[in-house]
Amino acid sequence: MNEAVRIAIDAMGGDHGPSVVVPGAALALRERPGTRFLLVGDEAQIAPLLAREPALSAASEVVHTTVAVRMDDKPSQALRSGRRTSSMWMAIDAVKTGRADCVVSAGNTGALMAMSKICLRTMAHVDRPAIAAMWPTVKGVSIVLDVGASIGADAQHLVDLGIMGAAMARIVRGIERPSVGLLNVGVEEIKGLEEIKAAGRMLRELALPSLDYRGFVEGDDLGRGTVDVVVTEGFTGNIALKTAEGTAVQIGRYLREVMSANLMSKVGYWFARGAFAALREKMDPRGVNGGVFLGLDGVVIKSHGGTDAVGYARAIGVGHEMVSHDLLARIRDQLALSQDSQSAAAAAAALPGTAAVSAP
Amino acid sequence: MNEAVRIAIDAMGGDHGPSVVVPGAALALRERPGTRFLLVGDEAQIAPLLAREPALSAASEVVHTTVAVRMDDKPSQALRSGRRTSSMWMAIDAVKTGRADCVVSAGNTGALMAMSKICLRTMAHVDRPAIAAMWPTVKGVSIVLDVGASIGADAQHLVDLGIMGAAMARIVRGIERPSVGLLNVGVEEIKGLEEIKAAGRMLRELALPSLDYRGFVEGDDLGRGTVDVVVTEGFTGNIALKTAEGTAVQIGRYLREVMSANLMSKVGYWFARGAFAALREKMDPRGVNGGVFLGLDGVVIKSHGGTDAVGYARAIGVGHEMVSHDLLARIRDQLALSQDSQSAAAAAAALPGTAAVSAP
Known part of the structure; x- marks a missing residue:
């Protein structure tokens, strides 16, 4: 460019x-x-x-x-x-x-x-925009969305979030086909909300070239960087984001308390001051500043x-x-591809002959 | 006893x-x-x-x-x-x-x-049980529920969670009238889910002697210990809990990395080893082991x-x-009191004379 x-x-x-x-x-x-x-x-x-x-x-x-x-x-x-x-x-x-x-x-x-x-x-085909956050993980950075633009999401919206998040992850991480997970309360099939299960089935069936759907992930997968893109609706996403921020502040406070508790710990802090500077940099929220409005x-x-x-x-x-x-063009292309696949599948299902063939 | x-x-x-x-x-x-x-x-x-x-x-x-x-x-x-x-x-x-x-x-x-x-x-009057977790905060320990027993909650269930959580907090914290907050995505009146807003109105109107309702709290209030009891439905609660656990693991890993990075940091670690032991104890998940099934x-x-x-x-x-x-007796008493208040309010509203008087 x-x-x-x-x-x-x-x-x-x-x-x-x-x-x-x-x-x-x-x-x-x-x-x-x-x-x-x-x-x-x-x-x-x-x-x-x-x-x-x-x-x-x-x-x-x-x-x-x-x-x-x-x-x-x-x-x-x-x-x-x-x-x-x-x-x-x-x-x-x-x-x-x-x-x-x-x-x-x-x-x-x-x-x-x-x-x-x-x-x-x-954008065309998008009902509601989302806010995507860059989430620091032990592996680098993941994209988590929606972190608060709107409350609740049906399966189609969750699928769109996955597509939009993957387009952003491709730019941020330079990965051709980012891995995508749906945030849920358990990895077992029995658990979770109906719309999340339906979104999982849709993502698997769509098999889009722009993302690699990996199934459900849990809250502790966020910091672990299990997937490049974590998809959830805005209420849960916002609470997860703020809970993680709050936990980081809490542990930072614990750390300051114990390091200033006595002479030995203060001497230790002096020797390790370079290490603490590195830790501060790793945990610096400025490094991941910039939420992206998608859709x-x-x-x-x-x-x-x-x-x-x-x-x-x-x-x-x-x-x-x-x-x-060119984030927008990437998102538009992938959303259109997803729409086409879904329309084709719906059309195929509507043809009695085809349906009979595809249902063994 | x-x-x-x-x-x-x-x-x-x-x-x-x-x-x-x-x-x-x-x-x-x-x-x-x-x-x-x-x-x-x-x-x-x-x-x-x-x-x-x-x-x-x-x-x-x-x-x-x-x-x-x-x-x-x-x-x-x-x-x-x-x-x-x-x-x-x-x-x-x-x-x-x-x-x-x-x-x-x-x-x-x-x-x-x-x-x-x-x-x-x-129990009588309780539709669904909940899992209450003890959440370490900078002030001590809060009770957070539901962390995963059931997905979704109407306003009445959220009110019951508040009552049950407060009964548990009174035992764990030794506080006569624990403070209770509803987990939400913002403290402004405009935000959040309808059932959470309705539960807030109900808790305010009930004005129970066993708990002090303080309004909405956000994800970062959990670690801050803003209230003694944080109420949410099981899906969000489970994700918040696991997100916090994952963040603690992630920061612990960062800390180990930076402290073993070079000789200076290793010497610092040696001097501050007492401080790190204190930190480990503060962050030890064993200290808050024991989720309580309520209801x-x-x-x-x-x-x-x-x-x-x-x-x-x-x-x-x-x-x-x-x-x-005697957790169960405390919960039963407070649930009954809440039921009585609600029945009385409903009865008063049903009397035309009273309703006219109370509607200025």
Whole structure:
């Protein structure tokens, strides 16, 4: 891909607004020279920050608006007060109108999803978008979706999540045919919800070239990296994600307590400080910052609201990768293939002769 | 309570059978002298182990059977091959017939739940039993339920889970009025499932003396110990539990990797070895071994299948506490109180005069 990737940035989003977003974009530009930015937000706040970053300044255009979605706005409030006028909406709209290839926002998730749905709309054949998270595992990184875009899912939606997650995993992991598992409460056939079992049968029958369906996985398979893509509906996915984050914080706190308990442990900490730095890096949530909204007619990246410039640059990097490897085209192709297979199977089943032949 | 607590033990349950169960019971007896044991299983395997533990031998009666439920039996298989004859069934049945006050098994969870339901039956007003886990938090221990007994829950079942969990938390934590939260995907009113919102309204209106309802909690509140009791249906609860376990294993593995990476970190480890021992103890799953089946007409404790004697003794300890603090009576009282409040409210609503008065 020779053309520059153009990224629209909701400069007012997140707990820290432009003070994190602008340095984050500057960092992302150093990592990926040639990237172009559309910084949407209050010019009075953005300009002084941009003045300190000449390279970014040269690669950016500022689109001015003083309207910003607040972190605690409900989606309906955000739409009422910020539709068409807020930095979040205008950044999304830049993707819609083709002025940018993707949008990055650290603003509130509910508002970003609601505005993205209305402005960009969902892809053909996709009912509801999903949020895909990058989940650190002992083997590297897996894709877990949906982590909170919508509650509940029928079998078809779970199949679509698998297809979309595999397209993303192929880009993130560079794997031709990522392995996919359905999150369930047991690996035995008897267990789990009906829709998950049905989705498993559908994925097995479809036998898509873009993914390798491996059956059910359980909660402890997430950190183990058993599969490249873990599929679940948004309620369970959100609770799993937050439970893992909470457990990591909890263990980090235990570790700090025991290491500062006495002189011996403090001496040990001093000697092993390099090891602890490595551990901190491994557990650094900034390394996997950037949730990807899948199923929309446009690439939308959600950064953690509380992240710093390093984390924000990582979210921009995720957007850059998704665009340069053409995430949307991959998803569209695979969803169409799945639709065709299903239509063909339905048509074959409707022909009495064929049905008789295929039922020995 | 002056009478000895009598514990029925499924001696054949778990990955290691009597070789863990018998030393575990011996350890539990040293911790709680006066406990009586009914060891159900193959006498040929139990007797030699018991011969090494004279104190346990004097406090035990062996009930012989050679039939054992396998760890990978499906519940239906276990019932077909082990109803009335297996060590698991016979240990449960000892509670039913009053020969024991509670039963402990490290056998397979599905079979144990199925046999317990059939043999002991559910309490009045309780549709389905639940499994309550003790969840280590930065503040101590919380009770989380249901972690996998049944999938899905209506509002009434969630309310009952809160009442049963609070009764257990009162015993485990020694708190008069434990705080209770409903696991959800957001604390805002707009979010979450209808049945969870309805359960929240019911718990608030009931205003029970036995629990302090605190609203919705999220996945990261589990490790934080935000509330004493976290209520969720079994699918999400099981995935949250296994996700947390998996995350702990994952971080433990990271920690071992970085501490053995070079000489400095190894020296650091040597100095801080006391701190790492303290950390291991904090993260030791044996410390919270013993899931409690709630909602049955009898106390059933599930030990982890792969635990050792220390962990098994802990599960026996949990059973002992539940019996000596009369868990079942507490649950029955509080469920009845909740039923009475709801009936009274329904009756009041049915009286036109009262309804008019209460609707301003």
